[in-house]
Amino acid sequence: MIQLAAPDFSAGLASALEALEAPRVDIPVIQPAEPFLDMAGEDLRRRIFLTESETGESLCLRPEFTIPVCSAHIAQSVATPRRYSYLGQVFRQRREGGNEFYQAGVEDLGEPDEARADARALSEARALIAQFVPGADLSIILGDQSVFEAVVAGLGLPAGWQKRLVHAFGNAQALEAMMARLASPDSAARPDPSVAGFLATEDVAGLEAHIEQVMQETGYSTHASRSPAEIAARLIGKQSLDSTRLSAASLDALKAFLALDVPLDRAASALAGFARDAGLDISGAQQAFKARLDALSERGEDLGAIHWRAAFGRPLDYYTGLVFEVSAGSNNLVLAGGGRYDRMMTLLGAREPIPAVGFSLWLDRIETVRAGK
Template sequence: MSPAASPSATETALVRLFERLDAVHVDVPLLQPAEPYLDSTGEALRRRIFLTRGEAGEVLCLRPDFTIPVCLAHIAAPSALPRRYSYLGPIFRQGRAGEGEFRQAGLEDLGDPDKAKADARALLATLEALAACGLANVETDVVLGDQALFEAFLAGLGLPESWQRRLVRTFGDDVLMRAALADLAQHDGWSLAGLDPALRRLAAGKDVDALIEAVEGLKAEGGLPPHSGRTAPEIAQRLVEKVAFAETALSEDSLSRLREFLAIDCTLDDAPARLAHACGADIDLGRSLAFFAERAQALAEAGVDLSAVRYRAAFGRAIDYYTGLVFEARRPGVPEPLAGGGRYDRLLAYLGAKSPVPAVGVSLWLDRIEAAAR
């Protein structure tokens, strides 16, 4: 919405809703430092960012979302927590059809230690916002996933941390996930051909200090390019991960169980039982499964019909800063979401907050919502 434009009926309805929800409206600059986005959002969003440079040479961007700027604004002028912020305005992303400006509104809920209730509040606010925008009687699919559950399941399978990190990076991307699972099943996803046997032994034993010394020696002897662009510690860590990737394969049973977990697609009221069945007696999801059930209960107590919300174990969103709940609402058969959000408990500390801040938010795509309401 440009400064001279009158607010649309959708925007007016959302402003009223946000006021009723006691959210504090925040305005943030169109130009933002690019580094937080480049470091924390993931490749899918990074490649769509409009970059520029400031007068001092700093890398800037047209804001591609509101979450990071709202968090930065809170860190710069901290207020008592918990606190709910609202926003409304344009974001900028390079689009496939040439479009680059989109209208968004949303909420960022910071600092509530009761994460189950905060997650439920974010989902409930999403449903209320869509209804306020005229979609109460329009069929809408709501789907949620949980990255924390996926991470707990991987740990329960006993995968090396390097493989857990690779699989977590692919969470929500079906193509990359299938490729990673194929590599994991075959042993040969990462070739070790040509790797010095001594380096391989040290990497397999995770003797990082000795590995760094060996890498430095090979560089000095000309066995490795002296100006490869990576330091000896970086090369050593990469070798440890590469050997772990190449030498790890899941048993057929474990791989089958991982695929069974990722195939879970059910209504939210059925999800706890389906998850417990996938885990069996030997995979302990720890606090993650109990928290999942608490969040579902909080939603039910808020009046949400759990049979109308789907849980998909493989569902994620292509933004790296999410740490737990992720969700979207969309029209049936339409790939672009009307709304989407999730939990990002590590983001504020990364951006400079003095201590970790639990946080969850939702963004609403106003142009899509208005088109769906017509």
Template sequence: MTQFGAPAFAADLARALAARETNRVDIPLIQPAEPFLDMAGEDLRRRIFLTESETGESLCLRPEFTIPVCRAHIAEGVATPRRYAYLGEVFRQRRDGSSEFFQAGVEDLGEPDEARADARAVSDARALAAEFAPGAALTITLGDQSVFEAVVAGLGLPAGWQKRLIHAFGNEQALRAMIARLASPDSSAAPDGAVAAFLAAGDAAGLEAHIESVMEATGYSTHASRSPAEITARLMDKQALAATRLSAASLAALKSFLALDVTLDRAAAALSSFARDAGLDIAAAQARFEARLSALAARGEDLATMRWRAAFGRPLDYYTGLVFEVAVGEAGLVLAGGGRYDRLMALLGAREPIPAVGFSLWLDRIETVRAGR
């Protein structure tokens, strides 16, 4: 059934999704807000329309489909692998365009052959964009968060810095700022003298006692904020991060990796050459990367028409591996995007890890291309 306000091609798109071995799922418009606030990422969090139930539960208008489709799958307790399709409205504050628009897509849950599932997601997104925006000059860009994580881990950075860099993946401005800090640590925001002395000596116990005495003297309640122990741990961690400096060789390697931008038919060789020159052992990530390329080629995709950008990511926190977008025109209007999110199912309450990958189509943008605007 075509929904009121949906584009004229929505019914045909629904049939095309059904033909791809999917199960149509309907998701309520009103959703609990907590999963999105915890797992979707800052870019989406600040665009959500929030409300509250009579009992005080934080609710929101459905801002995307991946999280609620996964929650519905867990609630139903059905077996995997299982492939879901959806088509409906989402609600987000946007700088351009309506805040109420239609998305369609596929969530592929539990497929054990991850390379096959990744390739199918990219291939289906490209094919559907090409079918419903006929004649459009499409560009397909891939990234891989797991490869980036392997590179960062191989550089031997402290866990705190690894976490910061991984969290910023896909935000090139934030990554550049972090790399600049790693090249020249910032000492401008030094703590007061007493705290600095404890930090310099690595005296956690002394620092905790000092913080506790200050809190008692000022009447600051530990029940309303972090405890002295938590504040001490945070300050010690912050000090360690601020003092970390990336060696010239490691800095050059990180910059070299992020500069990689090649067609997919050259991507395996480019990644292998980088790892060899940088002296990094990222063999496991390389194997997954190459298996995906082979799976795409096996589906008949022309790798020479797609690009891999090492710095490319998408602004959702739950991605763990492949990320991709299908865009059109010089302005790079994104018609489809998706990726792999293997940790999300467990975070949402699944009893065991479930591999997952999916993509969304932006129907308002496809409609704009179809209209020649």
């Protein structure tokens, strides 16, 4: 296989990353596919290059570094806090550019001061871009999934709807479709006529018996699939979600939140004003948000030069809090992106929760901007 040449500034970038007290880690190119399929999000899942081992194990070419770096950390039982850097090729289908390209970045694991770690990640990403694309006019945008989760929870929606909305965070089209369903639940699909009566009368026992009969008649084994009770519970839950209606006031509040788009030095007051006007208690999320702003200020970052957009997210399912991107160039190319992904560590097998945040740099895009394109 012909090795794609690394950009000429790669050695300097690798040294700069290690100088951040983040020793470089080597990650195999061939990876188990399951963690990426489970946690990376639909946008990345459909672009992964998949293969199989001789034993039938699903494998893939390394599509990104965060998941395998974290998996390696857990497998080696390394103490935290611990920081890692990486630089190497990743492989995934892209709408623009080659399917093989270089990424570099830092994963910051186990730092208990989350505001400090968040600020460090964003600050380091900005500083690296400024160092390797000197003179570029940078655009920095920040979002926060945990604030969105707090707003959705404060609206009093069922847990199932909260999960749906959070899963769609950052996808404007998906969020609009879900909000339309919440505004007009009658437009949702009707249940199958054979089960509609059981659902309408909340006859759980009758529904289970009906499902069991259908499974027997069609030859489905309850040992090889979900049980009638499990299927009934899913149908009832779906019917409940589909019939949920968000009040006009709550829908307006959600729309008002998603419309917030201000410089970061005005973000805390904008968020406080929204919460007050909407009558929502999201004080915990506000405190964490303000702590991050203070940490960024302490690092000397110009908050007026960073933009907070309440609806901004990144197309990876594992993010849980801060998300950000740094862009530059005539085409406003995204050169760096990252965020917080606390839940992923336990999903990957960590025995205890491990706070985690990180960022990645796209070297081919940096090279493009360095060339003045």
